[in-house]
Structures are given as C-alpha cells and as structure tokens.
Amino acid sequence: MENRKSEIISFAKSLIQQKGYAAFSYDDISKHFGITKASIHYHFEKKEDLGLAVLNRLHLRLTEFSASIATSRESLEKKLDRFYRLQSEKFAANEICPVSALQTDFELLPERMRVKMQEISRLELTVMQDMITDEASGREADSRAMALVVLAAIKGSLQYGRVINEDMLPEVMSGICQSIIRR
Amino acid sequence: MENRKSEIISFAKSLIQQKGYAAFSYDDISKHFGITKASIHYHFEKKEDLGLAVLNRLHLRLTEFSASIATSRESLEKKLDRFYRLQSEKFAANEICPVSALQTDFELLPERMRVKMQEISRLELTVMQDMITDEASGREADSRAMALVVLAAIKGSLQYGRVINEDMLPEVMSGICQSIIRR
DNA sequence: GTCTATACGTAGATAGAC
DNA sequence: GTCTATCTACGTATAGAC
Numbered sequence: 001m002e003n004r005k006s007e008i009i010s011f012a013k014s015l016i017q018q019k020g021y022a023a024f025s026y027d028d029i030s031k032h033f034g035i036t037k038a039s040i041h042y043h044f045e046k047k048e049d050l051g052l053a054v055l056n057r058l059h060l061r062l063t064e065f066s067a068s069i070a071t072s073r074e075s076l077e078k079k080l081d082r083f084y085r086l087q088s089e090k091f092a093a094n095e096i097c098p099v100s101a102l103q104t105d106f107e108l109l110p111e112r113m114r115v116k117m118q119e120i121s122r123l124e125l126t127v128m129q130d131m132i133t134d135e136a137s138g139r140e141a142d143s144r145a146m147a148l149v150v151l152a153a154i155k156g157s158l159q160y161g162r163v164i165n166e167d168m169l170p171e172v173m174s175g176i177c178q179s180i181i182r183r
Numbered sequence: 184m185e186n187r188k189s190e191i192i193s194f195a196k197s198l199i200q201q202k203g204y205a206a207f208s209y210d211d212i213s214k215h216f217g218i219t220k221a222s223i224h225y226h227f228e229k230k231e232d233l234g235l236a237v238l239n240r241l242h243l244r245l246t247e248f249s250a251s252i253a254t255s256r257e258s259l260e261k262k263l264d265r266f267y268r269l270q271s272e273k274f275a276a277n278e279i280c281p282v283s284a285l286q287t288d289f290e291l292l293p294e295r296m297r298v299k300m301q302e303i304s305r306l307e308l309t310v311m312q313d314m315i316t317d318e319a320s321g322r323e324a325d326s327r328a329m330a331l332v333v334l335a336a337i338k339g340s341l342q343y344g345r346v347i348n349e350d351m352l353p354e355v356m357s358g359i360c361q362s363i364i365r366r
Numbered sequence: 367g368t369c370t371a372t373a374c375g376t377a378g379a380t381a382g383a384c
Numbered sequence: 385g386t387c388t389a390t391c392t393a394c395g396t397a398t399a400g401a402c
Contacts, residue, residue: 020288
C-alpha cells in the first residue's frame with residue numbers, strides 16, 4: 001500500500017510541526033491510523049528513515065517551487081503567498097513551519113538528517129534571495145541577509161502566533177512587501 | 184546550597200537551547216554536576232518546576248532590560264546588541280535562543296509553562312516595539328509587525344546559522360538597522 | 367501489510383538511609 | 385543535600401505468526 005506509506009509521511013510531518021522530531025512517536029502514528037507500531041516499522045524500519053522521508057518531501061516541494069519561480073511573472077506578494085503555503089497548505093492553529101521545528105531539534109537529529117537539513121536550509125535562503133533580487137530594482141549587496149529576514153519573519157509569525165494565539169502573518173506579510181523589498 | 188540550585192537553572196537553560204524542553208533530561212544535569220538524578224529532584228521536585236524556574240529567569244531579565252531601555256539614550260544598534268545578549272551572554276555554536284526553543288516545544292509544555300511563555304512572548308514584542316518607535320521618527324502604524332520582523336530576524340539568524348554553520352547575525356543586524364528602522 | 371509478543375533502554379519520579 | 389534502590393511509563397526496535 002504505497003498510499004499508506006505516503007499518508008504516514010504526511011501525518012509525521014504534521015506531528016513534527018506540532019511537537020518536534022524528538023517528541024513525536026510511532027505510537028502517535030499507530031493510534032491515528034488504527035494499526036500497531038510494528039506496522040509502522042514495516043513501512044519505515046527506523047525513525048530516522050521516516051524522518052528522512054519527511055525531509056525528502058520538504059526538499060522536493062522546495063525544488064519544484066524554485067523552478068516555478070524562475071519562469072513566473074507573478075507579483076512578489078503572490079510568490080510569497082505561495083511560498084508560505086509550500087510545506088503546509090493550511091497551518092492548523094497548533095502547527096508551525098516543519099523546517100523551523102526541525103531546525104530547533106537539529107542537535108538531536110541523526111547525521112543523515114542533519115546533512116539534509118543543511119541542504120534544505122541553504123536552498124530556502126537562495127530561493128528567497130532569488131525572489132527578492134528579481135523584484136528589487138536597486139542594490140542587491142545585502143540580499144542574502146534580507147532573504148533571511150523575510151524567511152525568519154514568516155516562520156516567526158507562526159511561532160509567536162501559536163503562543164500568543166493571534167495570527168500576525170497578514171500584517172507582517174504586507175509590512176515586508178512595503179518596507180523591506182520596495183526600498 | 185542556593186548556588187547549586189541557580190547553577191542547575193543555568194545549565195537547564197543551556198540544555199534547552201541545545202535540545203529543547205522535551206529532550207533535555209535530569210540525567211543530563213546529574214551527569215554534568217556529578218550528582219544523582221534524585222538530587223536534582225530535591226532541588227526541583229518535577230521537571231515542570233525546573234522549567235518554570237528557567238522561564239522566570241528569562242522573564243526577569245527581560246523585565247530588567249525593559250526598564251533599562253526606557254531611560255537610556257543609547258543608539259538603536261547598542262540597544263539591539265544588548266537585547267541579543269540578554270538571555271545568553273555568548274551563544275555557543277550549538278545554541279539558539281531559549282525562548283525560540285521553548286516556543287517550538289509549546290504544544291508539549293505543561294499549562295503553567297504555556298501561560299508564562301505567552302507572557303514572555305508578548306513582553307518581547309512590546310519591548311522591541313518600544314525600541315523601534317523610540318527611534319523611528321516616522322509612522323508607527325505597523326510597528327508591531329515590524330517588532331516581530333526584527334525579533335524573528337535575530338532568532339532566525341541563530342537557527343539558520345546553527346544549521347548551515349555560519350554566523351549570519353552581523354550582516355542581518357546591520358541590514359535591519361539600515362533598511363527597516365531608518366526608513 | 368498487519369498482528370502479537372517481547373526485548374531493552376531511558377525517562378520522570380518517589381521512599382528512605384546517611 | 386546527596387545517596388541507593390526501585391517503580392512505572394513509554395520510547396524504539398525486532399522476531400515470527402497470519
């Protein structure tokens with residue numbers, strides 16, 4: 001059942017968004033699907049394998065997005081909006097960006113996952129940098145720092161928003177487009 | 184030994200910065216100080232009590248900083264620099280902001296810790312908002328969103344920096360001061 | 367593919383001696 | 385304050401039947 005395997009990846013990603021990599025368990029997953037932990041191990045022998053499957057999916061979506069950006073003539077707002085929904089179409093109130101959650105758990109990830117996380121984090125930065133320099137008519141010297149600011153703003157909105165129970169993303173998004181990019 | 188108790192709080196904070204709340208253990212702490220887990224339980228009966236002690240210290244430092252800002256005539260750069268070092272004088276290469284780490288683990292924190300986290304997160308936002316509006320001569324309509332952007336940029340620099348193994352904070356800091364505040 | 371059964375480690379926590 | 389000893393719960397993981 002290739003579908004079951006894919007469903008497990010999706011659910012694991014969602015669990016990581018809620019609780020992080022260390023805290024989510026095969027027991028969480030088995031209960032959700034009504035099967036035993038041993039069955040999850042059939043699909044993903046070790047937790048590390050499941051973690052890598054989640055990372056590979058995140059990486060794939062990011063790569064696809066990167067390609068779609070290169071040719072597109074969308075406005076920056078549209079691009080940022082699509083980027084925001086990239087790894088999670090709709091964020092539940094108790095979910096943050098999966099990449100952020102995995103960055104926080106970086107020190108306890110197995111080596112293979114760390115390598116992949118580094119790849120994903122670097123790609124996020126360059127993709128965002130491309131989006132910004134495409135738009136900005138002016139200087140691009142500090143565009144790498146600016147890319148991090150925009151990335152961090154999006155992810156930070158989710159993290160602070162979950163804690164203070166308030167969706168700050170709309171105002172942050174418009175603030176970004178006005179004050180940072182159109183300088 | 185009131186000093187031992189305080190040392191445990193410091194070390195717990197550092198562990199949280201490295202591994203998050205869920206993953207740090209009494210065993211980590213006992214090994215570090217060369218005493219048994221039971222001894223840690225003498226100082227902090229439950230993990231939640233130790234977690235709250237860490238949060239109370241973070242909150243105290245933030246409150247003190249908030250007061251010191253109100254009267255100060257420092258430049259924004261100086262203020263931001265002091266804010267950055269507030270919760271950790273010097274960040275080890277494997278440490279991120281403790282507040283960020285605890286925000287990521289928010290869903291698995293006990294209720295008392297969640298309440299305190301909300302308080303701290305709100306205070307961080309208002310403190311940063313004060314710093315920005317003090318400086319900015321212009322409009323202050325979106326200063327709350329701007330405060331989140333600056334906060335997220337600082338914390339994001341630590342998170343991305345740990346993963347890609349590169350200190351991005353200096354360029355991000357100067358980028359913030361130039362492009363965002365002095366608009 | 368999913369099950370039962372089980373092994374083994376580690377976690378948080380407590381009782382009671384020193 | 386710190387210890388030894390112990391408990392219970394839960395984690396990842398495996399063997400082997402269906």
